Amino acid sequence: KAGVTQTPRYLIKTRGQQVTLSCSPISGHRSVSWYQQTPGQGLQFLFEYFSETQRNKGNFPGRFSGRQFSNSRSEMNVSTLELGDSALYLCASSLVPGTSYEQYFGPGTRLTVT
Amino acid sequence: AQSVTQLDSHVSVSEGTPVLLRCNYSSSYSPSLFWYVQHPNKGLQLLLKYTSAATLVKGINGFEAEFKKSETSFHLTKPSAHMSDAAEYFCVVSLNTGTASKLTFGTGTRLQVTL
Numbered sequence: 001k002a003g004v005t006q007t008p009r010y011l012i013k014t015r016g017q018q019v020t021l022s023c024s025p026i027s028g029h030r031s032v033s034w035y036q037q038t039p040g041q042g043l044q045f046l047f048e049y050f051s052e053t054q055r056n057k058g059n060f061p062g063r064f065s066g067r068q069f070s071n072s073r074s075e076m077n078v079s080t081l082e083l084g085d086s087a088l089y090l091c092a093s094s095l096v097p098g099t100s101y102e103q104y105f106g107p108g109t110r111l112t113v114t
Numbered sequence: 115a116q117s118v119t120q121l122d123s124h125v126s127v128s129e130g131t132p133v134l135l136r137c138n139y140s141s142s143y144s145p146s147l148f149w150y151v152q153h154p155n156k157g158l159q160l161l162l163k164y165t166s167a168a169t170l171v172k173g174i175n176g177f178e179a180e181f182k183k184s185e186t187s188f189h190l191t192k193p194s195a196h197m198s199d200a201a202e203y204f205c206v207v208s209l210n211t212g213t214a215s216k217l218t219f220g221t222g223t224r225l226q227v228t229l
Contacts, residue, residue, distance in 0.1 A: 045218070058216070
């Protein structure tokens with residue numbers, strides 16, 4: 001079974017631009033979560049989607065948004081990029097929400113904002 | 115609110131010697147606890163998880179962790195380190211609920227394994 005895939009793997013953007021990252025969960029998984037990893041702040045939860053609905057949201061500004069499609073694929077969008085948005089963005093999928101279900105992580109998208 | 119504290123940012127051991135990575139947690143509710151490993155340029159992989167069953171949890175690659183409520187600890191151990199264990203390890207806590215999957219990560223412990 002294929003794992004979680006994230007595209008693109010690497011991205012360079014300029015401050016003020018916007019970016020869209022994509023995540024395809026493991027087949028049959030319906031819950032997708034997003035995390036930001038930076039050297040300074042570590043791994044931080046962004047949001048979680050299930051059945052095309054945002055179920056949970058971390059403490060990030062409104063410039064960070066996401067959505068989930070009917071096939072469970074998810075996208076996250078960051079508008080008006082800032083230098084501090086440079087990070088590894090990780091997507092994780094699980095069968096359904098809930099801590100009884102293991103979250104499987106993708107390899108991440110490394111975003112560099114210049 | 116929940117949080118985890120990983121007591122060591124860096125641990126160095128010799129190959130074949132025991133590994134101990136320390137983690138303390140704080141949670142208002144009955145927590146679920148996890149250890150994840152991240153190899154360079156790779157995603158995160160679940161090593162083991164505690165969800166209020168047995169307090170001694172066995173994971174992959176010979177790792178295990180013991181949940182100690184009285185000490186609010188969930189330390190990760192392995193009897194004998196291997197070179198391939200060199201990686202970043204994250205202790206993670208989550209609310210034990212069926213409707214949320216928000217994971218709160220510790221700051222990580224980098225494990226170095228020397229010959």
